Amino acid sequence: MKLSTTALLAGAASASVLPQQVLQMSEQLMEGWSKPLHELEESFGSLSSDVKDLWNEMSMMFPESFDKANLLSMPKPHKRRPNSEWDHILKGEDIQKVWVENANGEKEREIDGHLEPYSMRTKAVDPSTLNIDSVKQYSGYLDNDEDDKHLFYWFFESRNDPKNDPVILWLNGGPGCSSLTGLFMELGPSWINKDIKADYNPFSWNANASVIFLDQPVNVGYSYSSKSVSNTVAAGKDVYALLTLFFKQFPEYATQDFHIAGESYGGHYIPVFTSEILAHKKRNINLKSIMIGNGLTDGLVQYEYYKPMACGEGGWPAVLDEGSCQSMDNAYPRCASLIQGCYDSESVWQCVPASIYCNNAMIGPYQRTGQNVYDVRAQCEDPSSLCYSEIGWIGDYLNQRDVMEAVGAEVDTYEGCNNDINRNFLFQGDWMKPFHRVVPGILEQIPVLIYAGDADYICNWLGNKAWAEALEWPGHKEFASLPLEDLTLSASSKKIGEVKSHGNFTFMTLHAGGHMIPHDQPEASLDMLNRWLSGEWYA
Incomplete structure (x- = not known):
């Protein structure tokens, strides 16, 4: 089921309150980690309709990317040395x-x-x-x-x-x-x-x-x-x-x-x-x-050059077929417009949709081939370790x-x-x-x-x-x-x-x-x- 950004942010904030049996944490510590999510949820309500529509559109187009907002990053277990x-x-x-x-x-x-x-x-x-x-x-x-x-x-x-x-x-x-x-x-x-x-x-x-x-x-x-x-x-x-x-x-x-x-x-x-x-x-x-x-x-500037690099214009053989290359060409104007909006406002509400749309549209087609994104000459040998054993x-x-x-x-x-x-x-x-x-x-x-x-x-x-x-x-x-x-x-x-x-x-x-x-x-x-x-x- 695809959820709007409003629902996703509400879920992210509520998910920050973990069941007690999962991890014992002080109220002060939990507040420090959950506060940004609550602030994000609260500020979403005060945004213009255009910005809300953009976030909802991106969350519908790329639900897997926005699902990540439901994850709470936890502190690493440690023990300070004397x-x-x-x-x-x-x-x-x-x-x-x-x-x-x-x-x-x-x-x-x-x-x-x-x-x-x-x-x-x-x-x-x-x-x-x-x-x-x-x-x-x-x-x-x-x-x-x-x-x-x-x-x-x-x-x-x-x-x-x-x-x-x-x-x-x-x-x-x-x-x-x-x-x-x-x-x-x-x-x-x-x-x-x-x-x-x-x-x-x-x-x-x-x-x-x-x-x-x-x-x-x-x-x-x-x-x-x-x-x-x-x-x-x-x-x-x-x-x-x-x-x-x-x-x-x-x-x-x-x-x-x-x-x-x-x-x-x-x-x-x-x-x-x-x-x-x-x-x-x-x-x-x-x-x-x-x-x-x-x-x-x-x-x-840089996102414009994903298509040329993937399609044989960077000095190495093409990784993508003509249809995929054309799709990237078609996607770039929207990507560029979103990035420009981020540059103009430097607002999280403009910059996050730009990142999610552009990464899915300009990097996603290459990733789906199984080729190493860090080296166009090789397959990804170990996806669990960034392609490198x-x-x-x-x-x-x-x-x-x-x-x-x-x-x-x-x-x-x-x-x-x-x-x-x-x-x-x-x-x-x-x-x-x-x-x-x-x-x-x-x-x-x-x-x-x-x-x-x-x-x-x-x-x-x-x-x-x-x-x-x-x-x-x-x-x-x-x-x-x-x-x-x-x-x-x-x-x-x-x-x-x-x-x-x-x-x-x-x-x-x-x-x-x-x-x-x-x-x-x-x-x-x-x-x-x-x-x-x-x-x-x-x-």
């Missing part, structure tokens, strides 16, 4: 107590930000215990006890010259997927094999840089909370606090260049997190550039008690991706928000690299190239008019992709790389990284 198990505990309130004298002789805080609620717990990880590299490692949690949020991180020092090499923060996407997937499947010092053992990665990004892998937002990977983060802006506040406390705890890394890199929904995260950092003039974060790989940043192996590895003990994990179980978080972000309208609008302000201050594996479908290179060329900034015309030039490995004449750059903006494709380029093309991805960090395209 302070005696940590090597360092740093409190944000102690940082906020430090005042300095400025050039005008006035007293001001040494570092900006609302840091009082935060603290950071850290432990040294013995590399020999887990046989993951031989470099210095730290893991731990950024805690916000005021909001009961606890973000897990794992830091690996550079294999080369940690006193001088840059520091990178790596973020996987989702939203709701652990950055430990990036650690153990893509660019970290070890890969996890089918025997659930760690294999040395000679192409790790810590070859010439120290790397922080962060599980965010809360309730992703080893992170946890009794509350939920369901939008990118809120997550950015936590990331700024983490970096501030990390560089205070480890000042030996604070003077080096710092870069943020990530992929997929990182196309949302990274521009917003970067803007949050740059907004604090008195900071201890030496941010020098950002790198977004196969990201979702400007949906209005390795993700299942990583989950098995990170759920081992000795691994969890070694890094200080406090959750009962590790999940590679939390589908509840993904749904929460979508139903808060975050998916289609126009976060590309903050990129021009970033370009005024630091370089930006947009890179894409040319075999990815879900955030394909055609769409990434198109939004980069459409972006309005002072160098727009010069950048957009530039042709792509061949990109070869620095140590040989082998072509690995194409690149173009103007001012602080660079776009790059890497050939035969899917959504996760370091997984598919590890040598090329490390070569790209080293050259980017050296300033080859922006110095």
